[in-house]
Amino acid sequence: MGTLSERWLAAYRTNFSDYELAASEVKSQIEDALRGSALNIHLIEARAKEPDSVSEKVERRGYGRPGQQFDDLIGIRIITLFDHSVDEVAKKIRNRFSVDEGRSSDKTSKLILRQVGYRSNHLVIKASSSGLEPVSTVLRKTFVEIQIRSVIAHAWAEIEHSLRYKIGEGIPPGLARRFDALAGTLELVDREFSGIEKATVQLVLDKSLRYLSGQDLDDPLSTIQVLAALIARRPEMKALGPDGLPLPIEDGFKFAKILVKCGLMTVQDLLNALINNDILAVIRRFANTQNYPLEPEQASGIVVIGSIVGTWNKSEFQKVAVFQDPKLVAAFEKGV
Numbered sequence: 374m375g376t377l378s379e380r381w382l383a384a385y386r387t388n389f390s391d392y393e394l395a396a397s398e399v400k401s402q403i404e405d406a407l408r409g410s411a412l413n414i415h416l417i418e419a420r421a422k423e424p425d426s427v428s429e430k431v432e433r434r435g436y437g438r439p440g441q442q443f444d445d446l447i448g449i450r451i452i453t454l455f456d457h458s459v460d461e462v463a464k465k466i467r468n469r470f471s472v473d474e475g476r477s478s479d480k481t482s483k484l485i486l487r488q489v490g491y492r493s494n495h496l497v498i499k500a501s502s503s504g505l506e507p508v509s510t511v512l513r514k515t516f517v518e519i520q521i522r523s524v525i526a527h528a529w530a531e532i533e534h535s536l537r538y539k540i541g542e543g544i545p546p547g548l549a550r551r552f553d554a555l556a557g558t559l560e561l562v563d564r565e566f567s568g569i570e571k572a573t574v575q576l577v578l579d580k581s582l583r584y585l586s587g588q589d590l591d592d593p594l595s596t597i598q599v600l601a602a603l604i605a606r607r608p609e610m611k612a613l614g615p616d617g618l619p620l621p622i623e624d625g626f627k628f629a630k631i632l633v634k635c636g637l638m639t640v641q642d643l644l645n646a647l648i649n650n651d652i653l654a655v656i657r658r659f660a661n662t663q664n665y666p667l668e669p670e671q672a673s674g675i676v677v678i679g680s681i682v683g684t685w686n687k688s689e690f691q692k693v694a695v696f697q698d699p700k701l702v703a704a705f706e707k708g709v
Contacts, residue, residue: 444518
């Protein structure tokens with residue numbers, strides 16, 4: 374290891390806490406870039422590379438100018454629930470940050486015919502050098518690697534790294550084949566989960582068309598029925614869920630249970646509530662408090678369901694944290 378590398382490593386160890394702070398700042402920037410998008414994100418985590426790992430990599434790779442050669446001193450990992458969300462997340466990142474295409478790579482697209490293994494999209498970016506010193510100095514001179522992959526692909530990567538990578542060159546061919554077979558199986562599982570999610574969305578859309586034509590209105594309220602009724606009655610509603618759904622599926626599940634507690638038992642009950650004058654008045658008052666033009670018909674599913682619950686049962690309304698938007702609460706307090 375050369376003198377320049379040794380000096381750089383010593384400085385990195387000394388200033389490691391600054392890199393940890395910079396990693397937290399980049400995470401905040403990433404969260405801001407993805408906020409408001411229905412991308413099925415399971416987890417976002419950040420880290421600064423441990424000094425011992427940095428030292429090992431400098432030695433192994435023979436880095437002469439580590440500060441310029443490292444891509445991953447700061448690393449962000451974005452884990453999505455479904456494989457098809459990976460490209461959508463990557464697009465959002467590209468729209469917000471300057472991506473170094475030469476250092477970035479889509480590991481999934483590089484898998485050739487009959488090849489299985491590590492699936493992940495790696496984007497190397499320069500983050501905004503915002504924040505106070507010394508964070509801004511670190512960000513100005515440091516690349517950030519963002520790894521984007523699904524939960525299933527992440528599980529494979531973690532297990533494969535813990536076992537196969539650390540075994541090294543001495544892994545027997547039979548055991549290597551078992552790793553490859555598992556990678557292929559998990560890729561099929563990933564595709565099936567994505568297919569199920571898309572089929573669920575299609576089921577909601579199909580049901581919304583039936584409700585629009587007056588069919589199946591005696592369906593008991595559950596997740597699918599709540600989402601479909603919102604689409605049927607309020608097609609202009611902002612999509613908060615994946616693939617254009619008015620709410621995330623888990624919110625549809627939660628809100629269906631609350632609506633039933635409030636006495637709304639069927640799709641017809643919910644459709645009637647969506648045109649109830651008292652509820653519409655609350656939504657209009659909420660719309661009038663926004664700093665940007667908002668038609669009542671464009672109010673989000675959270676506001677609409679919150680208005681119904683608050684009108685039907687104030688105690689249930691007060692139990693749900695997401696309904697406690699000060700402007701929505703104020704819309705009730707002003708009266709009809």
